[in-house]
Amino acid sequence: MSENKIHCSVEQDDQRLLALHRYQILDTPEEPAFDDIVEIASLICEAPVAVINFIDRNRQWFKSEKGLGVRETPLDVSICAHAILQPGLFVVPDTTLDPRFSNNPLVTGHPYLRFYAGALLVSSDGYPLGTLCVLDYTPRTLSEPQRFALQALANQVMAHMELMQAHREQAILIRDLKAMQSELSKYASTDPLTGLLNRRAFQQRLNQELALIKRGTHSAVLMLIDLDFFKEINDTFGHQIGDQVLMNFSKVCSDTFRQADVISRWGGEEFLIMLPMTTVDEARVVADRLHKILDATSILDVNGSSIYLSISVGVSALTDYSTVEDSLQRVDSLLYRAKNNGRNCTVTEC
Known part of the structure; x- marks a missing residue:
């Protein structure tokens, strides 16, 4: 110097x-x-x-x-x-x-x-x-x-x-970079509206679960939920209210399902949930509980009007011979049957 x-x-x-x-x-x-x-x-x-x-x-x-x-x-x-x-x-x-x-x-x-x-x-x-x-x-x-x-x-x-x-x-720089990477990873794997897993992240988790099932570790179930007549909510109250309904329903799901269950917003008004260590009959009980909660409680109050939701649900088992594509196709088919049955119901595999 x-x-x-x-x-x-x-x-x-x-x-x-x-x-x-x-x-x-x-x-x-x-x-x-x-x-x-x-x-x-x-x-x-x-x-x-x-x-x-x-x-x-x-x-x-x-x-x-x-x-x-x-x-x-x-x-x-x-x-x-x-x-x-x-x-x-x-x-x-x-x-x-x-x-x-x-x-x-x-x-x-x-x-x-x-x-x-x-x-x-x-x-x-x-x-x-x-x-x-x-x-x-x-x-x-x-x-x-x-x-x-x-x-x-x-x-x-x-x-x-x-x-x-x-x-x-x-x-400090490494710590900040790790925090940023964690935040970016969170954004890459979550739905920006509801904070639930997005489609890509859910499929990755589903792949991992199927690998465990093939090793004979446990059973698991997929549950696909569709919000009935959601388009009417958007058309009547506007998309901002529709978004709030989706967020409130996400909160109901988070409160209803277990911490081990994997909840995702599959797209639009569809939600896909994976329930590890669960049978189809046990998942049916959970679906019935969700129906009762939605029947008894409005999902949102708007200018003195209460909005109630009903849902259509398909439930299928994940087996040791399941693939991701096959599992998604089967649960989607069950949801389609629930809609054809008049909605506001759950259809499970026989």
């Missing part, structure tokens, strides 16, 4: 803190990647104390430290708080001779720090966040190779933090 890109004026401290918080590094646990950098800095600079620190609003917090034994200190005793106010490597050969630090409690008292060298940790947008620093108990300086190594290690701290941030952003 070039020196002329570093923002460090007091007026910009709020922006600097925002940059720091974007990295989500404060108050995180110790991590080997940072601890290793501190150990290397200590070895190369031959310093008993080494720290990766970040300057928060009212404190100095250590991501990793060697030789101090604490994870944070107040800002009023922080040498690094001064280091971030200027570009480049900040070196204090003898803290007792520097008026900024000669009265610092860490200098006048335990641990009696005498030497400080800090390399800036600078955000990608130019804000100083803290330092990688080394300290000693005796006055001294750093060789040129040590100065270079300390800054290079500071750059590695920031590179690792940028990578961590990129991983977080990638995780």
Whole structure:
């Protein structure tokens, strides 16, 4: 990071803190990647104390430290708080001779720090966040190779933090993509008006059920329902009311059938339901219950007028020799017989 890109004026401290918080590094646990950098800095600079620190609003917090034994200190005793106010490597050969630090409690008292060298940790947008620093108990300086190594290690701290941030952003992106895929999958498999399965999704589920039946796992039943005289509702009240009737009938189905049953809007005013682990006689009982519910309760009230529905129903068994096409043809034929019988009835296989 070039020196002329570093923002460090007091007026910009709020922006600097925002940059720091974007990295989500404060108050995180110790991590080997940072601890290793501190150990290397200590070895190369031959310093008993080494720290990766970040300057928060009212404190100095250590991501990793060697030789101090604490994870944070107040800002009023922080040498690094001064280091971030200027570009480049900040070196204090003898803290007792520097008026900024000669009265610092860490200098006048335990641990009696005498030497400080800090390399800036600078955000990608130019804000100083803290330092990688080394300290000693005796006055001294750093060789040129040590100065270079300390800054290079500071750059590695920031590179690792940028990578961590990129991983977080990638995780968020993956989460959002999965949510979008789930939503798109839902739209692709459901009827937009009723929220029930559409024809394509139901056929896929029917294929799966037939495969299970062929293995002898259980029996199942198809039930095809047609709303009687639905065209008259549309012609009398309009298509918006017709749509509301379809939605309300879908709700009645969801309340009547079991959670394991697969309900679809097959098309127009037809609804196709698959009832796993069910016999034709058991399905007939369910159909009769649905007839009674519709007889007793209006499906919609419009301007004081109650709309009642009746339904025609065909019920057929799924067998181990059934195909999707054969199963659909048989249940459709039974529904056709129910309509020919005067509607408002259920026809099942003998």
